[in-house]
Amino acid sequence: MFRAFCKQCLIWGAVGLSSMLSITRAEPPSEEIILMTGFEPFGEKSLNSSWEAVRQFDGLELEDGRKIVTLQLPVVWETAAGILQQAIDSYDPVLVLSVGQGREGIKLEQNAHNENGEILDNTGKLPASEVIISGAPEVYSTSFDLEAIVAELASANITVYTSESAGRYLCNFISYHAYDYLARVKPETRMLFVHVPPILSIEDAELDEILTALDAIVRRISAETPAVDAVSAGD
Numbered sequence: 757m758f759r760a761f762c763k764q765c766l767i768w769g770a771v772g773l774s775s776m777l778s779i780t781r782a783e784p785p786s787e788e789i790i791l792m793t794g795f796e797p798f799g800e801k802s803l804n805s806s807w808e809a810v811r812q813f814d815g816l817e818l819e820d821g822r823k824i825v826t827l828q829l830p831v832v833w834e835t836a837a838g839i840l841q842q843a844i845d846s847y848d849p850v851l852v853l854s855v856g857q858g859r860e861g862i863k864l865e866q867n868a869h870n871e872n873g874e875i876l877d878n879t880g881k882l883p884a885s886e887v888i889i890s891g892a893p894e895v896y897s898t899s900f901d902l903e904a905i906v907a908e909l910a911s912a913n914i915t916v917y918t919s920e921s922a923g924r925y926l927c928n929f930i931s932y933h934a935y936d937y938l939a940r941v942k943p944e945t946r947m948l949f950v951h952v953p954p955i956l957s958i959e960d961a962e963l964d965e966i967l968t969a970l971d972a973i974v975r976r977i978s979a980e981t982p983a984v985d986a987v988s989a990g991d
């Protein structure tokens with residue numbers, strides 16, 4: 757599986773998805789970081805497809821010179837947001853691509869809502885409150901044009917969908933926290949949350965589809981994210 761995926765990375769790298777998509781951007785300074793997160797297993801499952809996919813990107817360097825670092829988040833209301841914020845502080849990423857396991861299909865989430873569901877986490881606890889952050893906006897939305905990404909990936913035979921709601925469990929919670937934290941401390945950092953379908957095992961062919969889609973998504977959104985020096989130079 758891993759070898760197959762890396763072979764595919766090389767093919768993507770050689771073809772250069774961003775050149776296929778005809779996007780041009782300034783070269784970033786060395787070591788710009790893309791932070792990718794996935795979740796630990798939850799509920800009845802012993803695997804979380806989001807983490808099984810995300811972990812395979814660890815250390816990958818994109819053709820634009822950016823390096824991917826990965827982080828597994830706990831399905832725990834009390835600790836997940838703090839762990840994500842610490843990673844944002846230490847890696848100072850230009851882009852955060854957060855991934856979680858959903859029900860079906862690969863879904864690019866448009867929004868994160870300031871609301872928690874009354875759902876038990878991996879420690880058997882409910883969220884501390886119904887509102888995620890009191891006094892904060894009702895909704896945060898990604899700055900990426902999701903319909904454009906769906907169309908461009910479709911032209912490469914990769915099927916992904918857009919979604920208006922990431923649910924009310926840890927995925928929405930972590931997405932909301934990421935948007936809110938970035939808005940306050942690193943407003944130039946872009947963010948996207950993606951739900952991926954569950955897998956039965958790491959041999960599941962669905963995992964290959966998830967890897968192909970995430971690979972295309974991360975390259976596509978990185979190509980659309982200007983280098984930090986390009987942003988300040990344009991100010």
Ligand code: PCA
Pocket residue numbers: 795798804806831855856857858922923924925926927928
């Ligand atoms: N999926 C859950 C939480 C963790 C995960 O991978 C969700 O959709 O909220």
